[in-house]
Every structure is written in C-alpha cells, then in structure tokens.
Amino acid sequence: MTRNPSAYMTEVNTSKNSLRRQSGLAHVINYGQFGNVTLNGPSLFICERHPLTxxxxxxxxSKTLTDISNLLNVEFPxxxxxxxxxxxxxxxxxxxRWLxxxxxxxxxxxxxxxxFNSSEVFLTDLSHGKSTVRLRGxxxxxxxMKGSGVDWHLNSFGADYCAHTKLFDLAATVDCRDIDVFDIYIARGFAEDFWGTLVDAAAEFGYQVD
Incomplete structure (x- = not known):
C-alpha cells in the first residue's frame, strides 16, 4: 500500500537525510484573494506560521526562571x-507555565x-501538536468577535496580551502581536476545521491568504 507522506507529521528529506516537519494545513490552504474584496484590496491577511518550535x-x-530568561534573552511575562x-x-x-x-x-x-536540572524545569515539546495561524488587518x-465572547476591543486586549479561550468552538490561544495582528494557536488535529471556519468568517470583509 502506498502511503501519503503528507498525512504524517514528518517525512524523510532524502536529499539532506533529515526530517522535515509537515504542515497540518497543507491540504486546505489556497493562496489568493477571496470573499468581499473591494477596489481598495482585502482588509484581512491570513497565513500559517510554519514550521515553529x-x-x-x-x-x-523564580531563580531558575530568571536564569532561563537570561539564556533566552526574553523576559517571562x-x-x-x-x-x-x-x-x-x-x-x-x-x-x-509558559509557552x-x-x-x-x-x-x-x-x-x-x-x-538546567530536570528537577528545576519541565519542558514539553508541542511543536507537532499545534498549528499556528496569523490573522492581521x-x-x-x-x-x-464572531468566534469568542472575549472582549477583543483595543482598550481591553492590546498588543502583547494573550487569551486562552474557545474560538469558533475550539480551544485556542490568541496572542496579540500588534494592534491588528494576532497569532492563533490551535490543536493540530482540529486545524483544518478551524481554518475553514476562520476563512468563512473573514469572507465578509475580503481576505488574502499569503
């Protein structure tokens, strides 16, 4: 039986003899402009961020956290x-707990x-288990607002805020990267369903998939 390598999380890259992480959205992403795009162009831009660690x-x-922060050169929020x-x-x-x-x-x-000693810090690799979508515009x-009861208004949810919520009936973590830029982390197993619902919600405004 012939296996479809894209159905698996990784496949062998024979040219480099290494493993390459596969996108959970590879079968559903169509690039271009869709929905109610006006002469001014799309008001939304959607893309997958992949691959990510x-x-x-x-x-x-607390001391371990400070030391890791110094190692990574990023302060823990x-x-x-x-x-x-x-x-x-x-x-x-x-x-x-942080991501x-x-x-x-x-x-x-x-x-x-x-x-660091394993008794000081516990790490779980979620790279294979998450898909990440960036929504901006x-x-x-x-x-x-169509998908969650969180108050998404700028005065309540500004840049560098995050929320762990149900978005379009799926558990999601939403990271506000800038005023109108959001990274959405979703379980890989539900990524295709989420993508379909997201682009349906975006069609009213006109969107571009990059």
Missing part, C-alpha cells in the same frame, strides 16, 4: 501577557536541558 515550560522556581518578537516569543499560559515559540532552526529544548478584531 513550540515548547511548554513549567517551573515554580506575567498573567495574560506575552513578550518577545518573531525570533522568540514567550506567552503566559497559567501559574508557573516558548520560535522559528524551527535549532533544538531549543536541548539548549535549556543542557543548562483592520477587521481582524471583528473576525475574532
């Missing part, structure tokens, strides 16, 4: 906030484990 970090030791940029981003998930996100280019987990908050 996504680590969940747990520790209740407090309740419902985030710090960092596209090179490395840290999101607050809950008491003593570290960066483009996949080095073994972040090994870097931290080599410096002047109507981005209107789309989010």
């Amino acid at each position: 996504i680590l969940q970090l747990d520790t209740n030791k 407090h309740t419902n906030t985030c710090n960092g940029d596209d090179k490395r981003r840290i999101l607050w998930l809950g008491p003593n 570290i996100v960066e483009p996949e280019h080095e073994c972040l987990q090994t870097l931290i484990n080599n410096e 002047r109507n981005a908050r209107d789309v989010l």
Whole structure:
C-alpha cells in the first residue's frame, strides 16, 4: 500500500537525510484573494506560521526562571501577557507555565536541558501538536468577535496580551502581536476545521491568504 507522506507529521528529506516537519494545513490552504474584496484590496491577511518550535515550560522556581530568561534573552511575562518578537516569543499560559515559540532552526529544548536540572524545569515539546495561524488587518478584531465572547476591543486586549479561550468552538490561544495582528494557536488535529471556519468568517470583509 502506498502511503501519503503528507498525512504524517514528518517525512524523510532524502536529499539532506533529515526530517522535515509537515504542515497540518497543507491540504486546505489556497493562496489568493477571496470573499468581499473591494477596489481598495482585502482588509484581512491570513497565513500559517510554519514550521515553529513550540515548547511548554513549567517551573515554580523564580531563580531558575530568571536564569532561563537570561539564556533566552526574553523576559517571562506575567498573567495574560506575552513578550518577545518573531525570533522568540514567550506567552503566559497559567501559574508557573509558559509557552516558548520560535522559528524551527535549532533544538531549543536541548539548549535549556543542557543548562538546567530536570528537577528545576519541565519542558514539553508541542511543536507537532499545534498549528499556528496569523490573522492581521483592520477587521481582524471583528473576525475574532464572531468566534469568542472575549472582549477583543483595543482598550481591553492590546498588543502583547494573550487569551486562552474557545474560538469558533475550539480551544485556542490568541496572542496579540500588534494592534491588528494576532497569532492563533490551535490543536493540530482540529486545524483544518478551524481554518475553514476562520476563512468563512473573514469572507465578509475580503481576505488574502499569503
């Protein structure tokens, strides 16, 4: 039986003899402009951020947290906030728990484990288990309002805030990167369903998939 490699999380890249992480949205993303696009162009832009390293970090030791912050050169955020940029981003998930996100280019987990005792910090690699979608544009908050009861208005949910909520009936973490730029983390197994619902909600405003 012939296997479809895109159905698996990784496949062998024979030219480089290495593993390459597969997108959970590869079968559903269509590039271009869709929906109610006016002469002024689309008001929304949607893309997948892939591949990413996504680590969940747990520790209740303040000194360890400070040392890891110095190692990563990013301060750990407090309740419902985030710090960092596209090179490395840290999101607050809950008491003593954070999400570290960066483009996949080095073994972040090994870097931290080599410096800290396993009894001080606990790391869980979620890179295979999450899909990340970036939503940006002047109507981005209107789309989010369609899917969740969170107050998405700018005066309540500004840049560097994050929320853990049900978005279009699916558990999601939403990171406000800028005034109208949001990264949405969703379980990989529900990524295709989420993508379909998201673009349906965006069609009213006209959107472009990059």
